[in-house]
Amino acid sequence: MSENDSIVPRIPVGEWGDSALDWINDNFEWLLDFLATVLDFLVSTLTDALVTVPALVLVVVFALVGLLVRSWELAVGTVITFLLIIAMDQWVTAMQTLALVLIATLVAILVAVPIGILAARNERVSAVVRPVLDFMQTMPAFVYLIPAVVFFGIGVVPGIFATVIFALPPGVRLTELGIRGVDSETVEAGQAFGATPGQILRGIQLPLATPTIMAGVNQVIMLSLSMAVIAGIAGADGLGKEVVASISTLDGPQGIEAGLSVVIIAIYLDRVTAALGRPGDYPHSGLSMLRRRRAAGGGGSDAAQDEADERVEGGADQGRGLAQVGS
Amino acid sequence: MASISAEKLYKVFGRRPQRGVDALESGATRADLRKQGLTPAVIDASFDVKDGEIFVVMGLSGSGKSTLIRMVNGLLEPTSGTVSIDGDDVTRLTGEKLRRVRREKVSMVFQHFALLPHRTVGENAAYALEISGTNRAEREKRADRALEMVGLGGWGGSLPGELSGGMRQRVGLARALASGTDIMLMDEAFSALDPLIRRDMQDQLIELQHELGKTILFITHDLNEAMRLGDRIAMMRDGRIEQVGSAEEILNNPVNNYVAEFVQDVDRTRVLTAANVMEPPVAVLGTEQGPQTAHKLMREHQTTVLPVVRRDRTLAGLVHERDVATAVRDGGEMRVVPAEQVGVVRTGDHLVDLFGHATEHSLLVVLDEQDKVAGVIPRVTLLAALRSDPTSTSDTDQPTTTDAQLQPAGGAA
Ligand SMILES: Nc1ncnc2c1ncn2[C@@H]1O[C@H](COP(=O)(O)OP(=O)(O)O)[C@@H](O)[C@H]1O
Ligand SMILES: [Mg+2]
Numbered sequence: 076m077s078e079n080d081s082i083v084p085r086i087p088v089g090e091w092g093d094s095a096l097d098w099i100n101d102n103f104e105w106l107l108d109f110l111a112t113v114l115d116f117l118v119s120t121l122t123d124a125l126v127t128v129p130a131l132v133l134v135v136v137f138a139l140v141g142l143l144v145r146s147w148e149l150a151v152g153t154v155i156t157f158l159l160i161i162a163m164d165q166w167v168t169a170m171q172t173l174a175l176v177l178i179a180t181l182v183a184i185l186v187a188v189p190i191g192i193l194a195a196r197n198e199r200v201s202a203v204v205r206p207v208l209d210f211m212q213t214m215p216a217f218v219y220l221i222p223a224v225v226f227f228g229i230g231v232v233p234g235i236f237a238t239v240i241f242a243l244p245p246g247v248r249l250t251e252l253g254i255r256g257v258d259s260e261t262v263e264a265g266q267a268f269g270a271t272p273g274q275i276l277r278g279i280q281l282p283l284a285t286p287t288i289m290a291g292v293n294q295v296i297m298l299s300l301s302m303a304v305i306a307g308i309a310g311a312d313g314l315g316k317e318v319v320a321s322i323s324t325l326d327g328p329q330g331i332e333a334g335l336s337v338v339i340i341a342i343y344l345d346r347v348t349a350a351l352g353r354p355g356d357y358p359h360s361g362l363s364m365l366r367r368r369r370a371a372g373g374g375g376s377d378a379a380q381d382e383a384d385e386r387v388e389g390g391a392d393q394g395r396g397l398a399q400v401g402s
Numbered sequence: 403m404a405s406i407s408a409e410k411l412y413k414v415f416g417r418r419p420q421r422g423v424d425a426l427e428s429g430a431t432r433a434d435l436r437k438q439g440l441t442p443a444v445i446d447a448s449f450d451v452k453d454g455e456i457f458v459v460m461g462l463s464g465s466g467k468s469t470l471i472r473m474v475n476g477l478l479e480p481t482s483g484t485v486s487i488d489g490d491d492v493t494r495l496t497g498e499k500l501r502r503v504r505r506e507k508v509s510m511v512f513q514h515f516a517l518l519p520h521r522t523v524g525e526n527a528a529y530a531l532e533i534s535g536t537n538r539a540e541r542e543k544r545a546d547r548a549l550e551m552v553g554l555g556g557w558g559g560s561l562p563g564e565l566s567g568g569m570r571q572r573v574g575l576a577r578a579l580a581s582g583t584d585i586m587l588m589d590e591a592f593s594a595l596d597p598l599i600r601r602d603m604q605d606q607l608i609e610l611q612h613e614l615g616k617t618i619l620f621i622t623h624d625l626n627e628a629m630r631l632g633d634r635i636a637m638m639r640d641g642r643i644e645q646v647g648s649a650e651e652i653l654n655n656p657v658n659n660y661v662a663e664f665v666q667d668v669d670r671t672r673v674l675t676a677a678n679v680m681e682p683p684v685a686v687l688g689t690e691q692g693p694q695t696a697h698k699l700m701r702e703h704q705t706t707v708l709p710v711v712r713r714d715r716t717l718a719g720l721v722h723e724r725d726v727a728t729a730v731r732d733g734g735e736m737r738v739v740p741a742e743q744v745g746v747v748r749t750g751d752h753l754v755d756l757f758g759h760a761t762e763h764s765l766l767v768v769l770d771e772q773d774k775v776a777g778v779i780p781r782v783t784l785l786a787a788l789r790s791d792p793t794s795t796s797d798t799d800q801p802t803t804t805d806a807q808l809q810p811a812g813g814a815a
């Protein structure tokens with residue numbers, strides 16, 4: 076960089092940022108250590124669990140989940156593609172990545188949803204949060220590795236940290252959007268019957284915003300997976316690390332197989348979380364069928380249903396209520 | 403005692419709305435305020451809703467009805483003025499105090515039902531009770547009873563999405579009924595329903611109100627609905643209440659051209675009752691009086707029929723001019739048409755129900771609740787009452803007593 080021919084003085088923004096990071100590192104060591112311990116424990120426990128269970132059993136479990144929330148087609152696709160992962164010798168690394176993504180998603184949601192709720196209820200919070208989210212989303216993902224490595228060194232924890240920061244924004248945005256999008260008359264109904272803000276949030280806003288919030292969760296998961304390679308650079312075990320290694324050793328096949336495994340997991344998680352958000356769209360999912368069977372079972376509700384049918388035929392809307400009330 | 407009482411209510415939307423109120427009070431118009439970026443939604447509204455009545459606020463879209471009703475239960479805070487419920491000023495209540503009023507005194511029914519789609523019909527009906535912390539058994543019992551009342555017994559386990567629009571609004575109604583409040587606010591509650599179902603719901607609301615004695619503040623943009631439901635009606639335009647009165651008062655005595663034009667297309671036969679159009683029974687014959695008296699009365703009052711009444715003013719029958727003339731000429735008994743063959747109607751009958759009788763009888767006799775003769779309606783009078791332009795009737799060539807009665811203010815406009 077030339078320093079002599081410019082009239083604009085050099086402003087050491089980078090140095091300031093770096094010393095800010097150092098300052099945080101020095102003064103909040105206890106907090107960072109605590110976070111590192113917890114995150115490390117969560118990921119390694121989950122990874123151990125996923126790796127310990129025989130791979131074929133897990134494939135069946137994943138397929139069943141697909142069947143329950145969506146369709147038998149997803150279940151079949153899951154079996155085929157996950158067997159491919161095993162066949163490509165990427166099962167253990169795939170489970171490591173899955174564990175990292177799940178934990179990162181969990182943390183991101185725990186942070187994003189409350190912020191989204193606050194932003195939806197308070198204009199000022201919303202006004203502050205929005206540019207911060209814009210900043211987070213436009214910053215190249217690689218840059219998050221700097222604080223991650225400064226705070227946590229090398230390993231899985233900085234991988235999670237960078238992933239969470241990168242994946243957070245859609246979670247916040249869609250939570251805010253979902254809550255703001257709840258029909259205002261329905262919220263008014265809650266108020267008109269004397270519900271407290273907490274009762275309205277729990278009983279009306281969150282349930283009605285669930286499809287949108289789940290769309291946010293879906294986005295968070297997808298972004299987390301897209302960070303897999305970058306997490307690999309930070310030293311987190313998994314498919315990302317395989318890709319990074321394949322680049323440095325010019326091992327094409329290894330990189331292709333790891334990359335393909337990321338895609339397979341991404342598609343699976345996307346289909347499952349999308350279906351979780353709008354269960355009504357999947358009438359042939361296992362859960363929908365179970366629910367219907369339960370509704371159709373039980374003698375009492377059966378009788379009610381019969382009576383209901385009868386009423387419709389008798390024209391419940393044509394004044395039957397009146398006849399009863401008029402007595 | 404008034405259940406709801408609103409005094410000089412103003413609601414102005416925009417920044418620093420109080421200046422809008424000040425400007426309005428010193429004579430500024432809505433347009434003046436708009437230039438300053440203010441929207442005056444409700445302007446100087448005062449009204450009382452009495453215990454146990456259906457009070458309808460009627461106005462076109464954008465006239466401020468929703469804003470007005472939302473100030474009654476504090477969903478909106480007035481810019482100026484007060485609302486009191488059972489004598490307590492609720493205007494500036496906040497937090498728990500306001501919520502208590504909403505739980506215990508005022509419930510609401512919404513235009514688009516505002517049901518919770520993820521809860522069953524029964525849980526929706528019990529919502530208010532759940533909010534107020536009523537235990538499960540009690541609230542299920544009361545929700546079931548409310549559903550029964552609106553004709554949805556047995557539907558408690560269904561989801562709102564499985565119901566038709568009319569049924570969903572019945573759930574909305576049941577939710578308000580189950581809450582047990584004496585006052586119900588209904589903002590365009592039937593406006594989203596098909597006409598047939600709507601009529602049905604109107605009938606049902608009237609029945610419920612008679613049975614339970616609820617005080618109902620009902621908002622609508624449909625004049626026929628207003629006339630059908632309202633014990634009294636407030637006509638609202640551009641944020642102001644132009645007139646408050648019964649359907650008959652508004653039809654027959656509109657305070658200004660706006661209201662007059664508004665009501666001119668109303669089907670008057672379904673609004674006006676026999677009591678509104680009948681003439682006082684000045685010319686009646688006592689049972690003990692003879693043909694000479696009858697003859698004299700008929701000449702004096704220029705009529706061809708006379709009701710015959712007993713001492714207790716119950717109806718004994720009717721005499722016709724030709725029979726009177728015959729009796730006077732021949733000196734024999736005067737033929738009296740027995741009461742059973744007279745065209746008899748009740749004070750509360752709507753005009754639409756009188757036409758059948760009027761085709762057979764030239765004079766209808768109106769009886770009150772105690773079966774006493776309250777008035778008479780000559781066929782001509784019935785037809786005259788249908789004229790939709792009351793302001794011009796006084797200029798017509800045949801002013802009748804009926805016309806005078808219909809417009810005590812002499813067709814003021
Ligand atoms: N929250 C608001 N902010 C600004 N203007 C409003 C608001 N609510 C209503 N208004 C305005 O107030 C006027 C009356 O609206 P409203 O009470 O909804 O009328 P109605 O229910 O009779 O159709 C309209 O001009 C509307 O645009
Ligand atoms: Mg409205």
